[in-house]
Amino acid sequence: MKKIKVRLGERSYDVLIGRGLIGDCGRIIKRLRIGTDAVVITNPRVAALYKKSIEKALKRDGFTVRFELVPDSEKAKSLSTARSILNRLSRYDVNKRIFIIALGGGVVGDLAGFVASVYRRGTPYVQIPTTLLAQVDSSIGGKVAVDLSVAKNMVGSFYQPRVVISDVSAIKTLSLRQIRNGLAEIIKYGVIKDSALFKYVESNYAKILKLDMGSIEYVVFKSVGIKAGIIARDELDRRRVRAILNYGHTMGHAIEAASGYSGRYDHGEAVALGMRVAGRVARGLGLIKRSDAVKIETLIGKVGLPVAIKGIAAPKIYAAHLHDKKFTRGRNRFILAVNIGNVRIIDGVADSAVRNALRSCIDN
Ligand SMILES: NC(=O)c1ccc[n+]([C@@H]2O[C@H](COP(=O)([O-])OP(=O)(O)OC[C@H]3O[C@@H](n4cnc5c(N)ncnc54)[C@H](O)[C@@H]3O)[C@@H](O)[C@H]2O)c1
Numbered sequence: 262m263k264k265i266k267v268r269l270g271e272r273s274y275d276v277l278i279g280r281g282l283i284g285d286c287g288r289i290i291k292r293l294r295i296g297t298d299a300v301v302i303t304n305p306r307v308a309a310l311y312k313k314s315i316e317k318a319l320k321r322d323g324f325t326v327r328f329e330l331v332p333d334s335e336k337a338k339s340l341s342t343a344r345s346i347l348n349r350l351s352r353y354d355v356n357k358r359i360f361i362i363a364l365g366g367g368v369v370g371d372l373a374g375f376v377a378s379v380y381r382r383g384t385p386y387v388q389i390p391t392t393l394l395a396q397v398d399s400s401i402g403g404k405v406a407v408d409l410s411v412a413k414n415m416v417g418s419f420y421q422p423r424v425v426i427s428d429v430s431a432i433k434t435l436s437l438r439q440i441r442n443g444l445a446e447i448i449k450y451g452v453i454k455d456s457a458l459f460k461y462v463e464s465n466y467a468k469i470l471k472l473d474m475g476s477i478e479y480v481v482f483k484s485v486g487i488k489a490g491i492i493a494r495d496e497l498d499r500r501r502v503r504a505i506l507n508y509g510h511t512m513g514h515a516i517e518a519a520s521g522y523s524g525r526y527d528h529g530e531a532v533a534l535g536m537r538v539a540g541r542v543a544r545g546l547g548l549i550k551r552s553d554a555v556k557i558e559t560l561i562g563k564v565g566l567p568v569a570i571k572g573i574a575a576p577k578i579y580a581a582h583l584h585d586k587k588f589t590r591g592r593n594r595f596i597l598a599v600n601i602g603n604v605r606i607i608d609g610v611a612d613s614a615v616r617n618a619l620r621s622c623i624d625n
Pocket residue numbers: 304306307310333334335338365366367368369371391392394395398399400401402403404405413414431432433434435436439442528
């Protein structure tokens with residue numbers, strides 16, 4: 262098992278990465294002394310796979326266990342789902358010391374973290390991420406939220422978990438599409454901070470796609486280390502440090518929004534397309550060498566992520582990008598690679614540069 266500490270003073274916590282950790286979660290959580298009564302928030306698909314083993318592991322260490330099942334889709338990240346869980350929790354919570362476990366992908370993690378952040382003004386919670394994307398990204402950093410109809414993640418806060426238990430064996434049951442979604446975020450980490458990680462993925466992506474556990478453990482470990490370092494310097498996303506995690510996300514979010522969250526593109530796929538657009542913007546501004554931009558595009562294609570935007574018109578994506586909640590006073594913000602391993606935050610990229618880059622990535 263590998264361990265990375267997210268250093269946030271009294272809110273510090275460990276991210277544990279290893280194989281078979283779900284079966285050990287009772288012992289790990291017991292040491293934290295955060296309660297005696299576990300409420301596991303998950304969905305039917307993940308419950309079918311891991312309910313028995315997590316229940317056994319928790320009961321073995323003396324915890325009581327209750328499951329709260331939510332629908333399996335982004336729709337679960339809603340105020341109405343949160344409200345029904347909160348109502349049921351409050352009725353159940355008699356003579357108990359409740360803590361929450363988020364067992365699932367990013368959807369369950371964001372929702373369960375949000376519920377934990379508001380229940381009794383804050384209830385301890387544990388992340389047990391079961392998708393590659395959640396293991397490398399959403400389970401760390403404490404951004405918890407639900408969606409509103411106008412946009413995703415509009416109601417939320419920063420609320421850190423007490424521990425993150427990343428059982429890499431859990432991802433064996435994911436679809437190839439979900440593995441690729443996680444790879445998009447891993448490539449992102451390589452481009453923003455770590456050329457060695459980027460090179461590792463270039464040489465080992467075939468092993469990763471075949472679920473070679475050693476390679477997966479390595480890329481999860483490296484990615485978590487990068488994210489943990491960034492979070493420790495800018496927990497609340499105020500110091501222009503955490504912003505670099507949004508590389509590929511400016512247009513990625515716009516692509517997701519313009520497709521009406523229809524499922525045409527998953528989050529990781531949209532981020533891959535967003536990285537491509539960002540590369541074209543950076544090329545247009547002369548920030549990055551052609552060879553580096555090509556390397557990024559090539560790797561995205563090799564792992565099987567989409568390389569051209571299909572079925573959504575450029576003006577629709579352009580319009581959606583204007584609503585980015587990170588933009589201030591009408592100025593857009595792009596995270597642009599200057600080479601592999603380094604990015605710059607650029608505010609106020611000219612409209613024409615954005616439109617040209619976007620158009621060059623559309624294939625209708
Ligand atoms: N909080 C953050 O910092 C942050 C960062 C990135 C993404 N997110 C959020 O994360 C969400 C996307 O997360 P995701 O990509 O994990 O999607 P997801 O949670 O929808 O999971 C993808 C699918 O995989 C299934 N699944 C989960 N674990 C499985 C397993 N072990 N085996 C088989 N199937 C499994 C899920 O039931 C679901 O159908 C979005 O809502 C996004 O906004 C949050």
